[in-house]
């Protein structure tokens with residue numbers, strides 16, 4: 001989906017964000033804008049600061065400098081669960097699912113405690129409001145599993161799923177939060193070519209629901225198929241941005257990444 005770029009439809013604005021770990025500047029005055037309806041990719045060599053940038057956007061780390069706005073609201077300094085409730089969801093580079101729990105239970109985890117409004121006392125007392133929340137959550141999980149194509153596996157233990165479906169389960173858990181912006185950290189890592197095709201189709205389908213996407217990805221065929229706009233970083237700084245067709249011919253990008261490390 002190609003979005004119009006103006007301040008009115010800016011979903012994410014990260015301006016001059018910086019993160020230091022001791023003497024190492026992992027993210028260095030980085031600017032990233034994601035507009036409504038866009039699929040953006042963040043690419044760069046190993047250790048260039050991509051995951052740290054996502055961790056800053058999702059509140060895992062606080063920025064040392066810079067501002068992050070989501071739908072016009074400043075979010076830097078907020079706790080990760082507050083940022084999630086505002087509408088930013090993510091997946092992780094290393095799959096984080098509970099193998100001994102079912103697909104349904106893993107997806108339900110995305111709801112988080114009390115997301116539906118029932119307080120702890122209602123939960124403990126199994127009150128009407130808690131039961132209503134459980135029914136509503138069950139329906140939402142069923143709908144999301146149907147959307148991502150995992151309905152048939154709802155009662156299966158997550159550890160029995162093929163790797164590609166485990167990645168899709170992670171995405172399902174993120175979608176349960178009804179995000180406006182979805183951050184995917186290397187969603188194609190470890191997938192075979194059929195699984196990559198399925199993932200690519202799913203990401204497009206999610207985007208068609210009006211969810212903007214920022215993905216970190218090393219697989220350039222995935223970036224080429226999905227991204228409307230690509231940010232390239234090296235040593236924490238942005239070295240280029242543009243459409244994939246333009247950045248892949250950029251000598252600076254080829255020298256820093258595509259010519260050597262880019263896969």
Ligand SMILES: Nc1ncnc2c1ncn2[C@@H]1O[C@H](COP(=O)(O)OP(=O)(O)OP(=O)(O)O)[C@@H](O)[C@H]1O
Nearest residue numbers: 021024026044045046047048049050051052053093
């Ligand atoms: N919690 C931390 N403490 C110290 N250094 C860190 C921490 N997290 C990341 N770093 C360092 O910051 C730099 C950027 O790491 P980051 O994981 O963001 O890179 P990346 O681009 O996501 O790499 P990859 O493509 O390998 O996943 C690296 O040098 C890394 O070692």
